[in-house]
Amino acid sequence: MNHELIEIKRSSALSIKVLDCTFRDGGYYCDWNFHESIVKKYLKSISETNVDIVEIGFRFMPSSKFLGPFSYCSDDFLKSLQLPSGIDYAVMINASDLINYDNGIDEAVCNLFSEKNESLVDIVRIAAHSKDLKSCEKIAKKLTTLGYRVFLNIMQISSLDSNSISHLARKVQSWESIEVLYFADSLGNMDSDSVSMIIKSIKKEWDGLIGIHTHDNKNQALSNSLKAIGDGVSFIDATILGMGRGAGNARMEDLLVELVSKGFEKYNPDAIFPLVIDDFSVLKNKYEWGTNIYYFLSAMHNIHPTYIQEMLGDQRYDTDQKLSAINFLKSAGASFYSNDHMMKAISGAEGSENGSWSAKNWASGKDILIIGAGPSTKRYIAQIIEYIQRKTPIVLCLNINECIPNDLVTAYVASRSSRLLIDSGRYKKLKKPIILPLSNLPNELKELLSGIDIFDYGIKIQDEAFEILDNGCILDTSLTINYAISVATASRAKQILLTGVDGYEEESDPRQLEMVSSVKQYKNLGNSLPIFAITPTNYPIEEKTIHVSSEFKILKA
Numbered sequence: 001m002n003h004e005l006i007e008i009k010r011s012s013a014l015s016i017k018v019l020d021c022t023f024r025d026g027g028y029y030c031d032w033n034f035h036e037s038i039v040k041k042y043l044k045s046i047s048e049t050n051v052d053i054v055e056i057g058f059r060f061m062p063s064s065k066f067l068g069p070f071s072y073c074s075d076d077f078l079k080s081l082q083l084p085s086g087i088d089y090a091v092m093i094n095a096s097d098l099i100n101y102d103n104g105i106d107e108a109v110c111n112l113f114s115e116k117n118e119s120l121v122d123i124v125r126i127a128a129h130s131k132d133l134k135s136c137e138k139i140a141k142k143l144t145t146l147g148y149r150v151f152l153n154i155m156q157i158s159s160l161d162s163n164s165i166s167h168l169a170r171k172v173q174s175w176e177s178i179e180v181l182y183f184a185d186s187l188g189n190m191d192s193d194s195v196s197m198i199i200k201s202i203k204k205e206w207d208g209l210i211g212i213h214t215h216d217n218k219n220q221a222l223s224n225s226l227k228a229i230g231d232g233v234s235f236i237d238a239t240i241l242g243m244g245r246g247a248g249n250a251r252m253e254d255l256l257v258e259l260v261s262k263g264f265e266k267y268n269p270d271a272i273f274p275l276v277i278d279d280f281s282v283l284k285n286k287y288e289w290g291t292n293i294y295y296f297l298s299a300m301h302n303i304h305p306t307y308i309q310e311m312l313g314d315q316r317y318d319t320d321q322k323l324s325a326i327n328f329l330k331s332a333g334a335s336f337y338s339n340d341h342m343m344k345a346i347s348g349a350e351g352s353e354n355g356s357w358s359a360k361n362w363a364s365g366k367d368i369l370i371i372g373a374g375p376s377t378k379r380y381i382a383q384i385i386e387y388i389q390r391k392t393p394i395v396l397c398l399n400i401n402e403c404i405p406n407d408l409v410t411a412y413v414a415s416r417s418s419r420l421l422i423d424s425g426r427y428k429k430l431k432k433p434i435i436l437p438l439s440n441l442p443n444e445l446k447e448l449l450s451g452i453d454i455f456d457y458g459i460k461i462q463d464e465a466f467e468i469l470d471n472g473c474i475l476d477t478s479l480t481i482n483y484a485i486s487v488a489t490a491s492r493a494k495q496i497l498l499t500g501v502d503g504y505e506e507e508s509d510p511r512q513l514e515m516v517s518s519v520k521q522y523k524n525l526g527n528s529l530p531i532f533a534i535t536p537t538n539y540p541i542e543e544k545t546i547h548v549s550s551e552f553k554i555l556k557a
Contacts, residue, residue, distance in 0.1 A: 016264055017235045019211070020046055020252055021055035023070045024092055026243035028309070029287040031510055032057060033068025038279050039081065042240070047084035048271035049256060055090040055125065055237075056083075059112050061097045062463075065477055066510045078120045088122040092153070095128035099135045109142040116147025125151040125182070130160060130168055140177040151235075153182040153213060158190055159302070162201040170205035180209045180235050185224065188217025188247055189299040192227045199231045211235030214250050216242055216291050217299035221250035226258060240272060241280040243287075246305025247295035288312065297326050307422055352439045353472035355458030359490035360470040367393035368488040369497045369534075370413075371404055372481060376535035377500030378403050384499055387534075393497065396435070396488065398480045399423060401500070406430050415440075415459060415483040424448045435487055437472070457487055466521040482518050488529065495530040503538030515539055 022042065023034060034042075046054060056078065057070030069077045073091045083089060093112065101108035113119070124143050128136050133154075140150045152172060157165065172178050183198055190198075195212070202210055212228040214221040214237070225236050238255045242248035253276050256269035284290065298308045303326065311322050369388065371377060377384065381403050388395055388408050395410045400423050411433040414420050420436065427434055428451065438446065438456040458472025466482075467474040473486035481501060488496045504512040519540050522528050532544035 015234060016229065016259065017052040017211075018252075018255065018259070018267065019053040019055055019090070019235060019237050020051050020239060021092075021213075021237055021249075022046075022239040022243055022252070024055045024057045025239055025245060025249060026283075026289075027057060027068065027070050028245040029243070029283075029289060031067050032071035033510060034070060038283075041275055041279060043081065043084055045272045045275045046240075047087055049252075049268050050266050051087065051252075051256075053088045053090055053123065053235075055092060055123075057091060059091040059093050059124075061101065061108070061112070066514050068510070073121075075114060075119045075121070083120060088149075089120055090123035090125055090151070091121050092125045092127055093139075095126050095132045095136050095139060098139055099132055105135065105138045106142055109139060109146070113143065113146055113148070121148065123149045123151060123179075125153050127153045127155055127184075129155050130157070130164070133168060133171060137171075137175045137177070140175060144177045149179050150177055151180040151182055151211065152178045153184055153211075155184045156186040157183040157198060158185065158187060158194055162197060165198055165201035166204045169202045173206050173208070178208065180211045181206055182211035182213060182235065182237075184213040185215045185221075186304075187299055187302055188215035188221075188295065188305065189302065190214070190224055191218070191220060192224065195224050195227050196231050199228060199233060203232070209234045211237070213237040215244070215247055215299075215305070216249060217247040217295040217305065219291050221248075222254050222258065225250045225255060241276050241284055243280060243283065243289060246289070246298070246309050247291040248289045294322060294326065301326065310419070311422060352437075353458045353460040353467075353469055353474050355437060355439070355456040355472045357435075357455040357457055358470045359455075359457055359487050360492065362491035363394045363488065363493040364491070365494050367391065367495055367497060368491070368493040369393040369395050369499065370481070370484050370488065370501070371395065371397045371401055371409075372498065372500030372502070373398060373401055374500035374502030374535075376502050376537075377401065380499070380535050384534075394488075394491075394493065396484050398484060398500075400426055400430070406432060411435050411455065413480060413484040413487065415478050415480045419480075420449070421445055427452055435484075437483075457483075457490075459483055459486075466518070466525060468525065468527060476521075477514060477518065479515070479518065481515070482522075485522060485531070489525075489527060493529060495532065497544070498531065498533045498537070498541065499535045501533060501537055501539065501541075502535070505538065512538065 057073040059073050060067065060071050098105050098108040126136055126139055136152060140152065143150045154168065169181065172181055181202060199210060210233045212225060212233050214224045229236065236255065238250040238252035239248065240252050242251040253269055253272055256267045259267055260269060294308045294312065295305060298305055385408065395408055397404055397409045397412050399414055399419055400412065409432055412427065413435045415437060420441065424445065433453040433455050435455040435457050437459040438454060439458060459478065460474045461476065461478060462474050463476055465474045465476050468486045468489045470490050473483065475482050485496060503515065506512065516539060531541060533541045534544055537543065
């Protein structure tokens with residue numbers, strides 16, 4: 001491979017361009033909310049490396065969920081950053097967001113982008129699955145009309161055979177609006193042979209520039225990138241310390257060192273070494289991205305890394321449960337892991353407040369105890385169990401919680417498709433009802449949940465909304481706790497008690513702010529119920545002790 005790369009470098013025909021997408025791909029771990037000090041150091045250091053392109057972030061459609069500024073990369077925000085000169089700046093858009101926009105693709109593009117002469121963005125990269133390719137032509141041509149350079153990034157291309165890839169390339173060639181055709185190792189399962197096959201298949205019908213975006217599930221992100229260069233790819237992605245969703249990407253510092261050693265002397269990897277060691281190492285210790293056995297298995301079984309990332313970030317799962325979930329996920333079928341399809345389901349972007357089950361009077365006059373997964377549930381489990389046995393409230397468990405014996409749970413509550421998929425095999429064994437928004441789920445997941453007693457309480461996501469109806473709710477977030485509180489309220493319970501809903505230490509934590517806002521919205525409702533926390537919480541919820549005999553016992557250490 002090294003010999004092949006050196007021979008190509010000696011040819012004047014090859015021009016390598018390196019693209020850094022740290023703030024775009026790395027944003028999956030911090031909701032695109034990078035600290036100002038890191039932003040300043042990053043921009044200074046990355047400009048000194050002589051990297052050609054910085055993909056500064058996404059340009060998402062507006063969302064009710066809190067996301068940091070690098071998820072939207074508005075022109076006003078980019079102008080506030082004092083971006084270094086000498087670099088081309090890119091943003092990525094998800095094709096599915098624009099395709100599904102109610103008022104059409106043209107209006108979606110115009111809502112996101114002004115004329116190029118009014119923006120610091122040079123390049124727009126469209127991320128798309130092959131099934132959405134037809135609609136991408138319209139997106140690309142509209143962006144070109146506005147004056148932007150347009151790259152197309154095909155995701156999960158490893159699921160296609162050679163003929164399908166060539167057919168795809170021929171279509172894109174006919175548009176005459178794409179500067180670089182990228183392919184992404186979305187599932188992290190490529191090796192050198194598949195990289196070569198994909199490049200060869202693209203070149204049969206595409207005579208433009210080619211780019212590659214690699215993932216490191218199998219520790220092959222760097223070697224696959226170098227192999228791609230050897231096979232004639234011109235644009236290479238990488239991120240600082242490999243920061244990116246799941247197992248992460250090719251590490252920029254390693255890639256630049258390799259390129260310099262092969263004669264690409266314009267790059268200066270030394271400039272980012274302090275950033276790697278002093279700043280991004282801290283982020284990696286905090287967010288724990290990088291390859292491990294779970295990501296390796298996800299690559300081998302074509303499981304989307306989102307599920308692995310969510311399991312690793314959830315303390316409820318021990319090793320056996322994670323491995324069991326992976327075994328279950330691999331049998332569910334690779335088609336389940338279409339990123340745009342599942343992300344819509346996870347965010348609650350689709351759905352209806354009109355479920356088939358009415359919660360009206362379901363718990364009339366009774367207490368409802370909602371059990372969350374916070375550390376306080378485990379800490380005070382003995383007292384909580386004693387209270388349930390003595391007072392027999394309706395017990396709603398947010399997702400599956402190993403602390404609470406199944407026989408004490410009235411029903412489980414789930415509102416997010418990703419969590420339901422991971423837990424679906426376990427729900428069948430628990431033989432208890434699940435309260436969930438059935439209309440929000442993909443058909444494949446509905447099939448996996450067949451045979452389970454489901455109470456279909458609907459949910460619709462709408463900006464700044466908090467409305468509770470008998471058959472469903474309209475919320476501005478798909479947080480499961482808000483969904484459960486809506487169920488309890490619709491059921492005409494006497495009061496709502498919470499445990500394991502602990503909150504976060506930092507008042508400025510986006511997750512803390514999101515829940516604080518929700519609590520205030522709920523308390524202002526005309527039909528809200530008295531709501532108390534029976535274990536310590538950092539949310540603005542009154543803490544209430546629970547009876548032991550005739551006295552109150554405070555559940556505090």
